[in-house]
Amino acid sequence: MAQNYDLIVIGEGISGLTCAGHAARSGLRVATLESTLFGGLVLNVNELDGYPGKESGTEFASELMQASAEAGVTSIQEEVTAIHPAGGAFEVVTGAGIFGARQVVIASGARLKKLGVPGEKEFEGRGVSWCADCDAPMFQNEDVVVVGGGDSALQEALVLANFCRSVRVAHRGEKLRAQKHLADKAAANAKISIMWKSTVEAILGGKMVEKVRVRRDGKIEEMASAGVFAYIGLEPNAGFAPSGIARDERGHLVTHDACETAMKGIWAIGAVRTGYSGLLRDATVEAQHVAEAIRSRLALD
Numbered sequence: 588m589a590q591n592y593d594l595i596v597i598g599e600g601i602s603g604l605t606c607a608g609h610a611a612r613s614g615l616r617v618a619t620l621e622s623t624l625f626g627g628l629v630l631n632v633n634e635l636d637g638y639p640g641k642e643s644g645t646e647f648a649s650e651l652m653q654a655s656a657e658a659g660v661t662s663i664q665e666e667v668t669a670i671h672p673a674g675g676a677f678e679v680v681t682g683a684g685i686f687g688a689r690q691v692v693i694a695s696g697a698r699l700k701k702l703g704v705p706g707e708k709e710f711e712g713r714g715v716s717w718c719a720d721c722d723a724p725m726f727q728n729e730d731v732v733v734v735g736g737g738d739s740a741l742q743e744a745l746v747l748a749n750f751c752r753s754v755r756v757a758h759r760g761e762k763l764r765a766q767k768h769l770a771d772k773a774a775a776n777a778k779i780s781i782m783w784k785s786t787v788e789a790i791l792g793g794k795m796v797e798k799v800r801v802r803r804d805g806k807i808e809e810m811a812s813a814g815v816f817a818y819i820g821l822e823p824n825a826g827f828a829p830s831g832i833a834r835d836e837r838g839h840l841v842t843h844d845a846c847e848t849a850m851k852g853i854w855a856i857g858a859v860r861t862g863y864s865g866l867l868r869d870a871t872v873e874a875q876h877v878a879e880a881i882r883s884r885l886a887l888d
């Protein structure tokens with residue numbers, strides 16, 4: 588027999604845990620479903636930017652996980668494969684069976700996009716990394732390349748500059764997308780240089796990464812590099828969401844202002860939804876608002 592909840596939150600990242608804990612503290616029966624480790628992408632960030640307290644991503648996620656458990660949230664380690672409407676409520680389908688929910692919040696976040704160039708897969712863990720905070724110490728006094736021009740690329744370039752001899756940021760455009768304070772810090776760091784109009788075309792080496800082939804302003808060059816860190820944006824984890832929920836051109840779930848999708852009773856928060864700012868502060872605020880909106884709605888039912 589299906590286990591039934593007032594609210595099922597899909598994803599135990601910062602958004603999901605905040606929403607679930609808040610809803611449970613307001614008296615709802617809540618479960619979270621997570622296919623991997625709780626915490627999401629912030630687990631890879633040692634120093635959270637612009638967040639009060641300045642704790643690490645792991646500490647922040649662990650605190651939220653503990654608060655969620657103390658609030659009575661049931662944490663279930665299962666991957667969601669589908670959500671079906673069922674008589675005014677929903678069936679959330681997993682490999683371990685079906686869970687019933689009166690309301691569903693999709694907080695499944697996003698994953699880092701891959702470059703899709705030769706050598707990327709082959710050298711994963713042998714010079715190709717997606718976590719500067721985890722792997723930077725292995726590149727002590729080495730030259731490395733970071734790809735991208737957004738907040739992630741510059742934040743991680745700054746982490747790498749604490750260890751590496753040089754950090755070249757290959758950006759396809761002529762203007763950074765990153766917030767000004769990160770761009771300013773990178774510009775002031777003598778170890779960081781930006782290669783404009785540059786795309787990485789191949790990652791080369793023997794046992795480990797040795798070189799990167801870059802197309803820079805139309806011309807191909809190969810440069811020595813022991814590491815490649817690609818931060819070229821995020822892909823939403825939304826494959827399981829019902830087709831009745833619209834996606835934007837990059838696959839994010841479309842919601843209205845209050846974060847509810849076109850399917851009444853299914854909400855989307857954080858990096859999986861279109862229009863998310865990318866700022867943790869905003870993620871926690873919207874997660875609380877959604878929990879409150881759900882509590883008010885269920886109180887009227």
Ligand code: NAP
Nearest residue numbers: 636735736737738739740759760764818819820821864865
């Ligand atoms: P992003 O903001 O989407 O930036 C991706 C960057 O990669 C852009 O500069 C883009 O170039 C470039 N790019 C995209 N596809 C590419 C490709 N195929 N080849 C080469 N370059 C490519 O991604 P992000 O930096 O990971 O940030 C994701 C979200 O998290 C954002 O909302 C961000 O604000 C947030 N975030 C915030 C912080 C913070 O608050 N400190 C830290 C990290 C992330 P174009 O500019 O030319 O499009």
